[in-house]
Amino acid sequence: MIPGLLGAVVDLNRTPYIVHWGWLQITLGNLVVIALMVVVFVVALLAPFPGRSRR
Amino acid sequence: MSRSWTGRLRRVVVRDLPPEKLLPDEQPAWVSSWAYVFGALTIGALLVVILSGMALAFEGPTWWHTSSAGLFVNSLHLWSVELFFFFMVLHLWAQFFMASWRGGRSFTWMVGAIAFVASIGTAFTGYLSQQNFDSQWIGTQAKDGLNAAGIGAFFNVLDFGQMLLWHVMLLPLALAVLVGLHLLLVRKHGVVEPLPARTGGRIDASADVGAVGRTEPTEAP
Numbered sequence: 001m002i003p004g005l006l007g008a009v010v011d012l013n014r015t016p017y018i019v020h021w022g023w024l025q026i027t028l029g030n031l032v033v034i035a036l037m038v039v040v041f042v043v044a045l046l047a048p049f050p051g052r053s054r055r
Numbered sequence: 056m057s058r059s060w061t062g063r064l065r066r067v068v069v070r071d072l073p074p075e076k077l078l079p080d081e082q083p084a085w086v087s088s089w090a091y092v093f094g095a096l097t098i099g100a101l102l103v104v105i106l107s108g109m110a111l112a113f114e115g116p117t118w119w120h121t122s123s124a125g126l127f128v129n130s131l132h133l134w135s136v137e138l139f140f141f142f143m144v145l146h147l148w149a150q151f152f153m154a155s156w157r158g159g160r161s162f163t164w165m166v167g168a169i170a171f172v173a174s175i176g177t178a179f180t181g182y183l184s185q186q187n188f189d190s191q192w193i194g195t196q197a198k199d200g201l202n203a204a205g206i207g208a209f210f211n212v213l214d215f216g217q218m219l220l221w222h223v224m225l226l227p228l229a230l231a232v233l234v235g236l237h238l239l240l241v242r243k244h245g246v247v248e249p250l251p252a253r254t255g256g257r258i259d260a261s262a263d264v265g266a267v268g269r270t271e272p273t274e275a276p
Contacts, residue, residue, distance in 0.1 A: 033141070041145055044089035051087065 071243045079242070085249050090153075093146035094241075100139035101234065105227070107132040112223055116186050136178055143171065155247045163240040170233035177230055180222035183212055194218075 016027040056062070110128045111119050118125035147167075156164040182193050194212045201207045211217055 037141060037145055037148075041148055044092070044145070044149070047089055049087045049089055 072239065076242050082246060083248065086246050090149045091246065093142050093149055096142040097139060097146050100135050100142055103135035104132065104139055107135060108223070136181070140174070140178070143174065147171065153247060153249060157247060158244065160244050160247060163237060163244060166233055166237045166240060170230060170237055173226060173230045173233055177222060177226040180218045180226060183218040184215070184222045
């Protein structure tokens, strides 16, 4: 069920949408992954680590 | 004192990697940050990659292309590779902005960088080993670039047998050695401390977050 739902949200079998930005060309999927990595990186820097406040 | 190579090797290993360094149960206080978790997550993803890859190697292409279990393990292999690269790049960013080559750790940094390149080669040959239209497309696109680079004569991306053996034998072996060496070097030199905080252009070593000198131990995550 979950794979079916995910497949309905993101169809990985279709032709990818390519973002054109000057000289830069990148598929939307790769752009989303890079953006997600930046978000995770920033959250990792800012989010409190469990147990750190005890010291 | 023995002058044999085994004796010399034992003395070097015992000196550089005593048990408390090899399997530490305490870490410096600055390690209590999510930024230090990405390396461990990369190793975790790599273990899933290796285990799912071994299952694929045992069963073969017909299994991974046609049966439900084979398709599941095939997908597991793909998505664990995606996570492996996801976390490895985050680990690279964290270590780069921390200048983790400081304090005699330049060899650790270089081994990690070479492991990153070896990972790209391993993933690339994996895409070429899928035995579907994707792999044919990638192979025919890549051959021009590799021929232009002058290595197409002995690394033929259109030779499925060669690419499969690179993917399941040579590159995983190299990657395992590099990752193992990287881990041992991290254990030998310890986890790098954060950069000292800068306040108004001056380095403030007494600042709280990540300050050098906060060395009270904490339990390893």
